[in-house]
Amino acid sequence: MIEFDRVSKTYGEGAGQVRALQDVSFSVAAGEYVAIMGASGTGKSTLMHLLGGLDTPSAGVYRLDGVDVAGLNDDGLSALRNRKIGFVFQQFHLLERTTALQNVLLPLIYADDYPADAEARGRRVLEAVGLGDRMDHRPNELSGGQQQRVAVARALINDPALLLADEPTGNLDRQSGLQLLSVFKRLHQQGRTIIVVTHDEQVAEHADRIRVLRDGRIADDRRVPEPRDADAGLETLAASEGAAGAQQPEAEVVP
Amino acid sequence: MRITRIARQGARSMGAHKLRSFFMMLGTLIGVAAMVVVMAAGAGAKANVMSRVAGFGSGALMVNAGGGRGHSMPQEGVVTLTPQDADAIRAQVRGVDIAASQAVKRGASIKAGSAQAFGTVLGVEPSWHAAWDWPVERGRAISEEDMLTMARVCVIGATIERDLFGGLDPIGQTLQLDNVRCQVVGVLAVRGTSPMGGDMDNRVVIPLTTALRRVFNQEHLASIRVKLSDPRRSQATADEIQALLHERHHITPPAEDDFAIVSETDVTQAVSGIEGTLTRLLTALAGLSLLVGGMVLMNILLLSVNERRKEIGLRRALGARERDVLHQFLAESLAITLLGMLLGTAFGWAVALGLGATIGMPVALTWAPVAIGAAAALAVGLGFGIQPARRAARLDPIKALA
Incomplete structure (x- = not known):
C-alpha cells in the first residue's frame, strides 16, 4: 500500500545542504497501524510531509496506493492529498466560526465531484467519532478532545487510503488522548491504514508496529507484541480518578 | 461546480468577519454612493436645463441691455x-x-x-x-x-x-x-x-x-x-x-x-457648463474614493493573508490547489466590493432623494451609475484583490501549517 524505496530528502544547496532523510526504505501494508517515532530533528517532520504528499522526495520512490508520488506536480499532489490522505494535526486546525459539520465537509469542496449525500456522510463520520450531538457546535464551543475528534471525522470524510496523524495527542490531556487513541483503535479494527508520527512512546505502543527514526535513517523497526488498549487505559484512569475524587482535590489544598 | 463551491467559501469568510469586511467595503461603498449622488444631481440638472432651454425657444435670439458674454438676463439700469x-x-x-x-x-x-x-x-x-x-x-x-x-x-x-x-x-x-x-x-x-x-x-x-x-x-x-x-x-x-x-x-x-446677444446655445452652455464642471470634479472625487478604498481593501487583505496562513495551509493540505486558494481570495474581495457597490448604490439613491426632497435639488435616478458602479466594483475587487490572492496561493503549505 505504502512503499518507500531508498527515499532521500535534502534541503538547500552546496555547502549549506542539509540531509533530512537518507535512503529510507520501508513499506506499510493495507490495514496496518504503524507508529513512526523519533526525537525532534531526526527527520520525523520531513517524513510526515513526504508521506502526506505535502512535499516530494529528492531521490528514491514513494508509492501510495499505486501512485508514484515523486512524479506529481502541485495539482497532482493536491488531488492526492484530497483523495488518498486524511490528515490529523497536533493543532487540530479547524476553521473558526464554522460548525463541526461544515469543518468535516471541507475536503469535499476540493473534490472533483461534490457528493449529493455530503451532509449525510458528514453526520455519519461525526457519529462514528462520538460527536453525533455536537454537529452544529463551533470549535470554541468544543473541548480539545472533541475538536481533535472533529479533525479525525474530517480526515475520514473522503474515505482516504491512509489516515496520517502528526502528534495527534500532543495538545490533549491524558483522558482525551486515550479517547482519541480508542477511536484510532476502532478505525484500525475496521481495516483503516493508520500512521501516527509521534515522539511519545506510550502513544506509539498503541500501534502494531513501531519504526524509530534517528539521524534521517530508520534505526529500529519492531512489532509491538501486545499493543496498549486505549479502552483499558480509560477504565484505569476513571478508576484512579474516582479514588482521587474521594481525597481532597489538589487544587483546593493551595490556600 | 468546484469553482462555485470555492467562491462560496470566499463569500462565507466575508460574512464570518463582518467588521473587517465592512472596513474593506467602505471605500467602494462611499465611492459608489458619491458617484450615484453626483450623477443623479448631474442628470437632474441636465433634464432641468433641457426643459428650461426648451422654453427659450429655438431659432430665436435675445438682445439684452447690458454687456458681457454669457448673460442670459438683461441688466437693469442700462x-x-x-x-x-x-x-x-x-x-x-x-x-x-x-x-x-x-x-x-x-x-x-x-x-x-x-x-x-x-x-x-x-x-x-x-x-x-x-x-x-x-x-x-x-x-x-x-x-x-x-x-x-x-x-x-x-x-x-x-x-x-x-x-x-x-x-x-x-x-x-x-x-x-x-x-x-x-x-x-x-x-x-x-x-x-x-x-x-x-x-x-x-x-x-x-x-x-x-x-x-x-x-x-x-x-x-x-x-x-x-x-x-x-x-x-x-x-x-x-x-x-x-x-x-x-x-x-x-x-x-x-x-x-452695452448689449449682449444671447442664443439658445449660449443659454444651454451657460447653464450646463457650470454644472458640467461641478459634475466632473465630483466624479473625480468619487473615483479617488474608489482608489483609496481599493488600497485599503488590498492592505487589509494582505494582512488577512498573513493572519490566515494556517487556514490557507490547512486548505492546501486538504486538497486545495494553488488556483483554488487564488479563486477563494478573489471571490472574497469581489464579494466585498460588489456588496459595497450594492449598499453604496442604495445609500447614494437615498442621499440623492433626500437632497431632492429637502433642498429641492433636481435629481434624476438613472441606471448609468449602477452599471459604472458595478464595473468599478469589479475592477477594484479584481485589481486590488489579485495581489493578496496570489500571495495566499503561493504560500508553501508546510510553512503555512507550521
Missing part, C-alpha cells in the same frame, strides 16, 4: 437699448422674422382691491406673443390699437390670476400697477419655470407704449426678442445685429458692448 434699435433691426438685418421689444420691471407690486401680488411687469409690442410663442389662453392679446392709444389694459399670467382673483374670472376686472389702473383683457398660457429657474407665470403684460409713458416713465428697453426666419443663420444674424448696434451705439471694439 438705458442704451431703445425701441429705435428694434426698428433698425427690423428694417436692416436680413432674416429677421420678428423683433419684439420688451421693457421690464421686476418685483413690482400689483394690487386688485385688497389683494396684492408681486410679479414682473412687461411692456410689450403685439408681436411679443408670437416672438415668445406665448399666446393668451383666455380673452385677447395685446393689440396694435392698444399700442397706438397707450391703452390701460393688461394680460396676466396664471400666478397673478390665482393670487389676485382666486377662482373669479379676471377678465374685465381692474388691477393697479403703481398708480395706473389697468383692465385685464386676457390670461396667458401657463409657462412654468424659466431657464434661470424663475416663475414665468407671475407676469403682467401691458402695451409697450403704456409701459414707457404711463407706468415706467422711461425711454429704454430691457431686451429685444428676435425670431429668425431661418434658424440655421443664427450666428450670421447675431453678427449683423452686433455690427448694427455697434454703429448705432457708437461702440468700437475693443470697447465693451
Whole structure:
C-alpha cells in the first residue's frame, strides 16, 4: 500500500545542504497501524510531509496506493492529498466560526465531484467519532478532545487510503488522548491504514508496529507484541480518578 | 461546480468577519454612493436645463441691455437699448422674422382691491406673443390699437390670476400697477419655470407704449426678442445685429458692448457648463474614493493573508490547489466590493432623494451609475484583490501549517 524505496530528502544547496532523510526504505501494508517515532530533528517532520504528499522526495520512490508520488506536480499532489490522505494535526486546525459539520465537509469542496449525500456522510463520520450531538457546535464551543475528534471525522470524510496523524495527542490531556487513541483503535479494527508520527512512546505502543527514526535513517523497526488498549487505559484512569475524587482535590489544598 | 463551491467559501469568510469586511467595503461603498449622488444631481440638472432651454425657444435670439458674454438676463439700469434699435433691426438685418421689444420691471407690486401680488411687469409690442410663442389662453392679446392709444389694459399670467382673483374670472376686472389702473383683457398660457429657474407665470403684460409713458416713465428697453426666419443663420444674424448696434451705439471694439446677444446655445452652455464642471470634479472625487478604498481593501487583505496562513495551509493540505486558494481570495474581495457597490448604490439613491426632497435639488435616478458602479466594483475587487490572492496561493503549505 505504502512503499518507500531508498527515499532521500535534502534541503538547500552546496555547502549549506542539509540531509533530512537518507535512503529510507520501508513499506506499510493495507490495514496496518504503524507508529513512526523519533526525537525532534531526526527527520520525523520531513517524513510526515513526504508521506502526506505535502512535499516530494529528492531521490528514491514513494508509492501510495499505486501512485508514484515523486512524479506529481502541485495539482497532482493536491488531488492526492484530497483523495488518498486524511490528515490529523497536533493543532487540530479547524476553521473558526464554522460548525463541526461544515469543518468535516471541507475536503469535499476540493473534490472533483461534490457528493449529493455530503451532509449525510458528514453526520455519519461525526457519529462514528462520538460527536453525533455536537454537529452544529463551533470549535470554541468544543473541548480539545472533541475538536481533535472533529479533525479525525474530517480526515475520514473522503474515505482516504491512509489516515496520517502528526502528534495527534500532543495538545490533549491524558483522558482525551486515550479517547482519541480508542477511536484510532476502532478505525484500525475496521481495516483503516493508520500512521501516527509521534515522539511519545506510550502513544506509539498503541500501534502494531513501531519504526524509530534517528539521524534521517530508520534505526529500529519492531512489532509491538501486545499493543496498549486505549479502552483499558480509560477504565484505569476513571478508576484512579474516582479514588482521587474521594481525597481532597489538589487544587483546593493551595490556600 | 468546484469553482462555485470555492467562491462560496470566499463569500462565507466575508460574512464570518463582518467588521473587517465592512472596513474593506467602505471605500467602494462611499465611492459608489458619491458617484450615484453626483450623477443623479448631474442628470437632474441636465433634464432641468433641457426643459428650461426648451422654453427659450429655438431659432430665436435675445438682445439684452447690458454687456458681457454669457448673460442670459438683461441688466437693469442700462438705458442704451431703445425701441429705435428694434426698428433698425427690423428694417436692416436680413432674416429677421420678428423683433419684439420688451421693457421690464421686476418685483413690482400689483394690487386688485385688497389683494396684492408681486410679479414682473412687461411692456410689450403685439408681436411679443408670437416672438415668445406665448399666446393668451383666455380673452385677447395685446393689440396694435392698444399700442397706438397707450391703452390701460393688461394680460396676466396664471400666478397673478390665482393670487389676485382666486377662482373669479379676471377678465374685465381692474388691477393697479403703481398708480395706473389697468383692465385685464386676457390670461396667458401657463409657462412654468424659466431657464434661470424663475416663475414665468407671475407676469403682467401691458402695451409697450403704456409701459414707457404711463407706468415706467422711461425711454429704454430691457431686451429685444428676435425670431429668425431661418434658424440655421443664427450666428450670421447675431453678427449683423452686433455690427448694427455697434454703429448705432457708437461702440468700437475693443470697447465693451452695452448689449449682449444671447442664443439658445449660449443659454444651454451657460447653464450646463457650470454644472458640467461641478459634475466632473465630483466624479473625480468619487473615483479617488474608489482608489483609496481599493488600497485599503488590498492592505487589509494582505494582512488577512498573513493572519490566515494556517487556514490557507490547512486548505492546501486538504486538497486545495494553488488556483483554488487564488479563486477563494478573489471571490472574497469581489464579494466585498460588489456588496459595497450594492449598499453604496442604495445609500447614494437615498442621499440623492433626500437632497431632492429637502433642498429641492433636481435629481434624476438613472441606471448609468449602477452599471459604472458595478464595473468599478469589479475592477477594484479584481485589481486590488489579485495581489493578496496570489500571495495566499503561493504560500508553501508546510510553512503555512507550521
